[in-house]
Structure formats: C-alpha cells, structure tokens
Amino acid sequence: MDADRDLFKALGDATRRVILDELTDKDGQTLFEIRGRLVMKHDLASTRQAISQHLAVLEQAGLVHTRRQGRFKFHHIDTSPLRSIIERWPIDREEPHP
Amino acid sequence: MDADRDLFKALGDATRRVILDELTDKDGQTLFEIRGRLVMKHDLASTRQAISQHLAVLEQAGLVHTRRQGRFKFHHIDTSPLRSIIERWPIDREEPHP
C-alpha cells in the first residue's frame, strides 16, 4: 500500500536523485562505489550510513533492486515505477507552434 | 535554479497530488472549488489557507498556472515539467515476454 507515497518520498531528496543518476550512468554499483562517485563528481561528503539509508528508501520505492554476492551488494536501478507518474497525469503533446 | 527541487518538493505531498488529480479531472478551478472537491471526494478536511499554500507550491514548480478574473483566480494544470523526470531517468521499454 501507499506505493506512490514511497515513490515520491524517494524522489523528494536531492541526494537520492543523484544516486539514481549515477546508477543510470553505471548500473550495478556497490555502496562504496556510489559513495565514491558522490564525493568525486558531486562534492557530496555523505557518510556511508547516510547513503545506505538512502538506498533503502530507493529500494522500498521499487526504484532500486539489490543483489547480494559474497560480501558485496550490487544495486540496480529500475525506472518502471516512474511510469505511474505519467500515467496519472498525462503529459500534453508537444505543440510546435503555440 | 533548482527547478527540480521545486518540482519534486511539490510532488512530495499527498494533498498536492490529489489537487493535481482534481485539476486533471476538471481544469481551471478556483480555490474554493478545489477545496470542495477535496472534502467531498477525498475526505480531506483542509483549511482554505492550507490549500492556498499548496497551490502556491504547485505554481512555483510550474505544475499549475493561474489566471485572475475579477475576484476569482482560476488554476490550470501544466504537466510539462513532468517530462524532465522521464528524460532524466529513461523508462525501460516494456518487454512482453522476459
């Protein structure tokens, strides 16, 4: 229940959106890989714990699926929940000359 | 700047999402019309002020445009900002048989 609440809550944070960006750029990263990218490319000095919690929120929203392998946990993006947004509020066709 | 911050903040509240639903159903409503619909159809006993503030947030996000006429102010939905979402994180093509 409350699937859209989880979805929009997940999208509501800027750091989580950047995480989705990085997973779009390179899917299947570990927590530490993601953290490295946030620091390098986005000057986001987040704690490991903070990012871990962000990933949990993204997973609950169905935007990220995880896969365990040994002591690694790989994170995979899934954009299909976003479809509910454009289905709920259809986007007007682009009109070339208004 | 921070256009997407405004956008996702606007979408982050359940009442605002219902307001977008109602404007999708019937565009160009006044504040009191919207309030009436929230009470009737969604059992949301919100104050006029609360809804007014919600509409301001939606307007700042570009999801709602307003038009004044006499003492009335009509609210029009604009879903085009939503396009940035699916452009940012492309939605995978639906695969009929995985």
Place this chain on the structure above:
DNA sequence: TTGACAGGCAAGTGGCCACTTGCCTATAAC
C-alpha cells in the same frame, strides 16, 4: 585466526515543512 573490508542496526538530533491562527485587501451583490 587475525585483520581488513563491505555492510547492517538503532538511538539521538536538528532542520525543514505542512498546517493553523489571526488579521487584512479586493471584488461584487443588496
């Protein structure tokens, strides 16, 4: 088996945000 590495659990804290409350402006009907 001992240490390093990848990740998890849980309590505490500070800031943002939704909502209320009270008062005010403007248009229109009587």
Place this chain on the structure above:
DNA sequence: GTTATAGGCAAGTGGCCACTTGCCTGTCAA
C-alpha cells in the same frame, strides 16, 4: 454604504526526515 464572498500575508507550532554516532555481523585474504 453595507455585507458577503474570494483570496492574501505572516508568525507560530508540531511532526517527520536526513544525518550522525556508536557498535555489531559477515566475508575474504594473509
């Protein structure tokens, strides 16, 4: 003019949430 209607401005408050902190579990190499 007087009254009702439609909406606005601004300060105060409570709750949720991002983030930290401290400690713990599990995997692999040496």
